[in-house]
Amino acid sequence: MKVKTATNDFQTMTCLIIDDNPLARLALRNMVADVEGLQLAGECDSALQAFNFLQKTPCDLLLLDVEMPGMTGLELLESLEAKPQVILITSKTEYAVEGFEQEVVDYIVKPVAMPRLLKAVQRAQERQKAAQPATFHEMGTDHLFARVNNQLLRIDFSDILFVQALGDYVVFQTAEKKYPVHLTMKSVGERLPIDRFLRVHRSYIVALDKIANVEQNSLQIGKHIVPVSEGLKAELMRQLNVI
Numbered sequence: 757m758k759v760k761t762a763t764n765d766f767q768t769m770t771c772l773i774i775d776d777n778p779l780a781r782l783a784l785r786n787m788v789a790d791v792e793g794l795q796l797a798g799e800c801d802s803a804l805q806a807f808n809f810l811q812k813t814p815c816d817l818l819l820l821d822v823e824m825p826g827m828t829g830l831e832l833l834e835s836l837e838a839k840p841q842v843i844l845i846t847s848k849t850e851y852a853v854e855g856f857e858q859e860v861v862d863y864i865v866k867p868v869a870m871p872r873l874l875k876a877v878q879r880a881q882e883r884q885k886a887a888q889p890a891t892f893h894e895m896g897t898d899h900l901f902a903r904v905n906n907q908l909l910r911i912d913f914s915d916i917l918f919v920q921a922l923g924d925y926v927v928f929q930t931a932e933k934k935y936p937v938h939l940t941m942k943s944v945g946e947r948l949p950i951d952r953f954l955r956v957h958r959s960y961i962v963a964l965d966k967i968a969n970v971e972q973n974s975l976q977i978g979k980h981i982v983p984v985s986e987g988l989k990a991e992l993m994r995q996l997n998v999i
Contacts, residue, residue, distance in 0.1 A: 769877075769884060770797040774806045774829065775821035775845070780866065784819055784845070787873055794877060803827035807835060814923035815840050817861075817880050822846040833858045838922045841883060843876045900947065902928075902935055911935060913952060917966050917977045919944055921959040931978065956984045956992050964995055 771794050773784045781799050788794050797815045800806040803824050818840050822829040829846075833839060842860040849865055861883060862876035901908045915930040921941045928935040937944070945955055955961045956975065960982050968976045970992070973984050984992060 768793055768795050769816040769841075769880065770795050771817040771819055772797050772806060772809065772815045772840075773799045773819045774801075774803065774824075774832070775799075775819075776801050776824045777821070780821065780845075783868065787868065787870055788819070790870070791874065791877060793881060803829055803832035807832055810836065810840070814838065816884065817877075818842045820844055823848070830854055830858065833860075841880045843873075843880065902937060909935070913949060913963075916948075916953075916963050917980065918963060918982055919948075919953075919961040929980070954988075954992060954995050956982065956988050958985065959983075967996065970996070 771788060773781050773788070773796070775781050775784070778801070781801070785796065785799065788796050794817075797813060798809060800809055804827050806818070806820075807827075820829040820832070820842055822844060823846060827835075829844065833842060839859075842858070844860050844863045845866060845868055846863075847866045849863075861880045864872055864876060898914070899910050899912045901910055911928060911930070915932075917929045917931060919941070920927045920929060922936075924938060925936045926939055926941055926944050928937065941955070941959070941961065945953075945961060948961065952964060953961050954964055962975065962977060962982055966977045968978070970976075970984070973986065973989070975982050975984055975992075
């Protein structure tokens with residue numbers, strides 16, 4: 757029978773176990789199987805293997821060891837552009853400060869006890885609920901509304917720098933905030949004004965009036981560098997009215 761966390765009205769979270777110790781992975785695997793609201797997406801025995809896994813299969817939560825050969829767990833976090841929630845699980849306490857600087861959910865010292873894991877998972881669930889992805893509600897001539905935590909938030913087209921595809925989500929990047937939305941890039945492209953936005957890469961739609969410069973196969977918007985696909989570059993040049 758699965759064990760419920762104290763608050764069990766959350767969406768299921770997919771998790772990835774990352775530890776070079778096979779016995780530690782086995783223990784975590786058995787505990788995850790008994791926790792309602794957790795679904796095991798996979799296991800990795802190194803940080804590099806986890807990095808490659810996450811490029812293809814985004815996860816909500818990492819159960820991450822720190823000390824591993826080749827690349828540490830903390831180095832893995834620094835290398836990830838889109839960071840899942842993280843529960844650090846290690847045999848030492850000395851990494852706690854650096855872990856929380858990486859905004860990890862919790863820090864568990866081995867051996868892991870089920871009550872301690874449940875407490876950490878509950879924290880992750882609460883954090884997930886607080887940052888639930890937005891969904892489109894309606895669109896006006898100069899804005900759209902996105903639903904975030906049961907509130908409709910207005911996003912003006914003039915505030916959008918670019919839209920980036922990340923796994924099953926797209927992220928609206930503005931100068932101040934990011935708005936994750938559970939939609940496809942195709943659907944987003946159909947909702948944005950075609951005279952103001954252009955798809956320049958399979959993972960990016962950019963605001964034309966926000967482009968600062970273009971160099972070879974990339975462009976700059978504020979402090980962000982966005983890749984440009986070779987096949988879409990000609991249309992970008994045409995839209996920018998290059999002379």
